Amino acid sequence: MVETNMTTHDREIEIKALLTKQKATAFREAYLDLHVYEQAQIFVDLDKTQRARLYRYLTPEEVGDMFNAIEEEPQDVVGYFKEMPLKYAGEVIYEMYTDNAVDILAYADPQDLNEYLHHVPQEAANEIREMLHYEDKTAGAIMSTEYVAITANQTVRSALQVVKKEALDAETIYYIYVIEDENKLQGVLTLRDLLTNDDDVLISDLMNTPVMSVRVDEDQAEVAQTIRDYNFLALPVTDFDDTLIGIINVDDIIDVIDEESAEDYSGFAGVDVENTPANPFRAAWSRLPWSLGLLILGLATAVVIEHYQALIQDDSTLIIFIAMIMGAAGNAGTQSLAVAARRLTNKEDESESFGKLILAEVWAGLLVGLASGLVFALIAGWWQHNYLLGLVLGLALMLSIATANLLGCLVPWGLDRIGIDSSVVPGALIATVSDVSSVILYFGLVQVFLRWMV
Amino acid sequence: MVETNMTTHDREIEIKALLTKQKATAFREAYLDLHVYEQAQIFVDLDKTQRARLYRYLTPEEVGDMFNAIEEEPQDVVGYFKEMPLKYAGEVIYEMYTDNAVDILAYADPQDLNEYLHHVPQEAANEIREMLHYEDKTAGAIMSTEYVAITANQTVRSALQVVKKEALDAETIYYIYVIEDENKLQGVLTLRDLLTNDDDVLISDLMNTPVMSVRVDEDQAEVAQTIRDYNFLALPVTDFDDTLIGIINVDDIIDVIDEESAEDYSGFAGVDVENTPANPFRAAWSRLPWSLGLLILGLATAVVIEHYQALIQDDSTLIIFIAMIMGAAGNAGTQSLAVAARRLTNKEDESESFGKLILAEVWAGLLVGLASGLVFALIAGWWQHNYLLGLVLGLALMLSIATANLLGCLVPWGLDRIGIDSSVVPGALIATVSDVSSVILYFGLVQVFLRWMV
Numbered sequence: 085m086v087e088t089n090m091t092t093h094d095r096e097i098e099i100k101a102l103l104t105k106q107k108a109t110a111f112r113e114a115y116l117d118l119h120v121y122e123q124a125q126i127f128v129d130l131d132k133t134q135r136a137r138l139y140r141y142l143t144p145e146e147v148g149d150m151f152n153a154i155e156e157e158p159q160d161v162v163g164y165f166k167e168m169p170l171k172y173a174g175e176v177i178y179e180m181y182t183d184n185a186v187d188i189l190a191y192a193d194p195q196d197l198n199e200y201l202h203h204v205p206q207e208a209a210n211e212i213r214e215m216l217h218y219e220d221k222t223a224g225a226i227m228s229t230e231y232v233a234i235t236a237n238q239t240v241r242s243a244l245q246v247v248k249k250e251a252l253d254a255e256t257i258y259y260i261y262v263i264e265d266e267n268k269l270q271g272v273l274t275l276r277d278l279l280t281n282d283d284d285v286l287i288s289d290l291m292n293t294p295v296m297s298v299r300v301d302e303d304q305a306e307v308a309q310t311i312r313d314y315n316f317l318a319l320p321v322t323d324f325d326d327t328l329i330g331i332i333n334v335d336d337i338i339d340v341i342d343e344e345s346a347e348d349y350s351g352f353a354g355v356d357v358e359n360t361p362a363n364p365f366r367a368a369w370s371r372l373p374w375s376l377g378l379l380i381l382g383l384a385t386a387v388v389i390e391h392y393q394a395l396i397q398d399d400s401t402l403i404i405f406i407a408m409i410m411g412a413a414g415n416a417g418t419q420s421l422a423v424a425a426r427r428l429t430n431k432e433d434e435s436e437s438f439g440k441l442i443l444a445e446v447w448a449g450l451l452v453g454l455a456s457g458l459v460f461a462l463i464a465g466w467w468q469h470n471y472l473l474g475l476v477l478g479l480a481l482m483l484s485i486a487t488a489n490l491l492g493c494l495v496p497w498g499l500d501r502i503g504i505d506s507s508v509v510p511g512a513l514i515a516t517v518s519d520v521s522s523v524i525l526y527f528g529l530v531q532v533f534l535r536w537m538v
Numbered sequence: 539m540v541e542t543n544m545t546t547h548d549r550e551i552e553i554k555a556l557l558t559k560q561k562a563t564a565f566r567e568a569y570l571d572l573h574v575y576e577q578a579q580i581f582v583d584l585d586k587t588q589r590a591r592l593y594r595y596l597t598p599e600e601v602g603d604m605f606n607a608i609e610e611e612p613q614d615v616v617g618y619f620k621e622m623p624l625k626y627a628g629e630v631i632y633e634m635y636t637d638n639a640v641d642i643l644a645y646a647d648p649q650d651l652n653e654y655l656h657h658v659p660q661e662a663a664n665e666i667r668e669m670l671h672y673e674d675k676t677a678g679a680i681m682s683t684e685y686v687a688i689t690a691n692q693t694v695r696s697a698l699q700v701v702k703k704e705a706l707d708a709e710t711i712y713y714i715y716v717i718e719d720e721n722k723l724q725g726v727l728t729l730r731d732l733l734t735n736d737d738d739v740l741i742s743d744l745m746n747t748p749v750m751s752v753r754v755d756e757d758q759a760e761v762a763q764t765i766r767d768y769n770f771l772a773l774p775v776t777d778f779d780d781t782l783i784g785i786i787n788v789d790d791i792i793d794v795i796d797e798e799s800a801e802d803y804s805g806f807a808g809v810d811v812e813n814t815p816a817n818p819f820r821a822a823w824s825r826l827p828w829s830l831g832l833l834i835l836g837l838a839t840a841v842v843i844e845h846y847q848a849l850i851q852d853d854s855t856l857i858i859f860i861a862m863i864m865g866a867a868g869n870a871g872t873q874s875l876a877v878a879a880r881r882l883t884n885k886e887d888e889s890e891s892f893g894k895l896i897l898a899e900v901w902a903g904l905l906v907g908l909a910s911g912l913v914f915a916l917i918a919g920w921w922q923h924n925y926l927l928g929l930v931l932g933l934a935l936m937l938s939i940a941t942a943n944l945l946g947c948l949v950p951w952g953l954d955r956i957g958i959d960s961s962v963v964p965g966a967l968i969a970t971v972s973d974v975s976s977v978i979l980y981f982g983l984v985q986v987f988l989r990w991m992v
Contacts, residue, residue, distance in 0.1 A: 276705050279705055314573060317788070386918075393854045406843075416829065456833050519865050
């Protein structure tokens with residue numbers, strides 16, 4: 085990083101001081117000199133009085149630009165609008181990119197929303213209302229309506245005029261979309277195409293067709309995949325008539341990718357790693373249902389062990405190694421789960437290939453189990469001077485690991501079949517279920533070999 | 539998706555058929571009509587004969603463009619160069635963006651590399667050799683050297699001339715970098731800035747300074763964070779003298795983000811989810827060391843249980859619930875690990891705040907443990923008609939969960955302190971260690987309460 089970055093903290097102190105001292109001009113100079121991202125970082129650290137002054141010292145346009153870069157949760161940001169005069173709030177909203185404004189306004193009270201939008205020009209207000217209807221996590225919810233559109237019968241010269249005119253408002257001017265009657269999406273070209281061709285060339289001779297586009301109801305994860313694969317900077321969004329209604333920019337897609345990967349990680353870990361409440365009571369409360377659920381599920385292990393209590397009473401050596409078997413199988417099963425869930429999330433799944441995956445995981449489980457079982461049998465046999473017990477333990481370990489791997493694949497696959505996102509299966513679920521299968525397998529084998537063991 | 543996407547499979551069949559029938563012209567027409575990403579997708583499905591024909595039918599420039607979009611692992615792609623005539627390979631390499639070519643050439647035999655580079659123009663060959671020295675996962679390794687640079691005393695008009703000239707080669711023309719003597723990075727402006735200003739304006743009046751930039755040895759994850767925060771499309775890379783030596787584009791950053799998030803997920807799961815060998819023997823082999831290691835670590839549980847064997851012999855009821863305690867504590871500990879590792883990876887860690895996190899996790903553990911312990915005590919007490927046992931079990935559960943949470947925070951924190959990436963701590967490690975602490979806590983408590991229990 086260049087040195088500008090080193091002094092972020094100092095600048096924040098300086099800027100807060102200027103607000104406290106009510107130095108409007110000096111504040112404007114220092115604050116507006118920063119990148120909007122840095123402005124936003126400082127803004128969210130201000131107290132209420134400081135924010136009130138900031139609204140007085142900055143224009144709604146300046147605040148709107150900065151609000152585009154705020155990274156707080158939208159449900160928190162919406163509160164800032166309530167602090168502003170209504171007209172000011174409306175103007176801030178109008179200045180923001182529609183997709184960003186909509187994200188936040190989705191959390192506004194209906195009454196507040198109406199009052200803000202009353203101060204937004206009619207057309208923009210309608211657009212915002214319309215976008216508020218798109219379902220969360222679809223293309224419609226993350227698209228922006230500020231794009232550059234031209235028609236195929238224009239020349240490069242006139243297209244460049246349009247680009248220059250739109251350059252101040254459009255979120256990107258680097259892709260230019262070609263539309264025909266009723267806004268139907270017809271082609272696309274890049275600003276690079278415009279700059280490298282003569283002024284008199286017709287757009288129709290230059291544009292790329294057909295255009296890759298996404299439908300407004302498409303899942304945001306699919307949109308991200310397309311942008312990732314094709315290295316696009318933006319992707320047009322159409323409605324059900326192929327009418328161009330917006331574009332999705334690569335910076336919004338980066339947020340989607342982060343969000344999706346945090347969800348996968350959180351799902352597997354069984355805890356929301358992005359929004360951990362700092363308050364331990366809340367944290368405990370949010371984890372409790374799941375912990376209790378697994379505890380109840382784990383009761384099955386107690387039922388099984390109680391069932392074989394007489395055996396243990398006769399020979400307590402039997403119980404010494406039970407924790408090792410359960411632990412090893414649980415670990416193996418969660419590994420399989422990770423592999424299987426990842427495969428299902430990346431949609432590479434066609435039933436046939438997933439069948440192969442299951443088979444491969446079970447085989448891998450048998451092999452890992454065979455090797456660890458052998459080691460285990462020797463250690464246990466030598467330690468307890470009982471190689472038959474060692475054999476039973478080794479066999480139980482092998483079968484438990486293979487079963488755990490099977491469970492690790494089957495559970496997410498089954499959920500995926502019935503339409504539940506397989507990435508929400510936590511490793512802990514597989515570990516708990518495999519605890520149950522492991523004790524059943526172990527004591528089942530003990531039962532079988534019992535006559536030779538005692 | 540528009541309909542073009544529906545028929546990917548058909549087009550692939552058609553294109554392969556054209557290669558088989560040796561229809562060079564028809565092949566060129568159909569193939570070059572596709573997006574390079576789609577070209578690459580088809581290319582990697584071709585067999586050796588088909589590829590040999592493709593090299594004959596396409597120019598090195600066309601193949602180079604397509605190679606920029608190949609998503610296979612670089613160690614696999616490097617083999618394709620060996621199939622080409624040396625001169626052809628050199629020309630393909632020359633046509634590719636330097637960062638992509640370098641990624642692949644990092645896996646070439648030194649001798650092959652020399653022969654390819656012999657056919658690349660001197661300057662470009664030197665650049666490639668230089669970039670091959672940058673360490674993996676640093677800014678230098680992912681940067682591209684195709685950027686647009688101008689000087690501050692140029693006008694907008696002459697800057698636009700430069701942009702137009704460079705437009706065919708540069709990876710992005712949307713950011714234009716301003717350099718002074720000896721390539722020192724001085725400022726930046728966007729193509730948007732150029733287009734929205736009069737032709738006679740001086741660049742020095744227009745450019746943004748200071749420029750956010752990254753040093754060539756900076757970690758790629760940090761670069762990704764900056765691009766993400768500031769919504770940049772590209773970021774300049776400088777060497778230790780602030781000399782501009784390359785840029786990193788947002789599409790390369792998306793790959794970095796994917797890579798890093800897959801690594802975090804894999805680390806936590808204890809298995810590489812991106813590169814799972816299809817062959818179960820290889821899969822088993824890669825998982826075996828870790829599985830055996832944890833099995834040996836788990837031996838500690840057996841040692842503890844054996845130590846208390848006499849107690850179990852006296853009253854086998856004691857052992858019925860042991861699996862439930864270990865399971866619940868292991869699950870809680872891996873949740874804490876996920877939260878802690880995420881916090882450490884996102885570098886929000888300042889020692890003080892991480893101390894707070896540990897405290898919060900232990901508190902959350904005590905609270906979850908208290909609630910589940912209560913439920914557990916009632917179930918176990920009622921079932922076994924022994925409420926004192928229930929009390930001991932509940933207490934053990936509570937302490938085990940809190941201990942597991944503490945371990946889940948301390949282990950990644952400790953590794954982070956000694957410079958080991960905390961995202962590589964698998965949940966299975968915490969689960970296994972917490973198995974040990976759980977049996978110790980449980981039997982310790984049994985020992986304490988023994989006189990009243992029997």
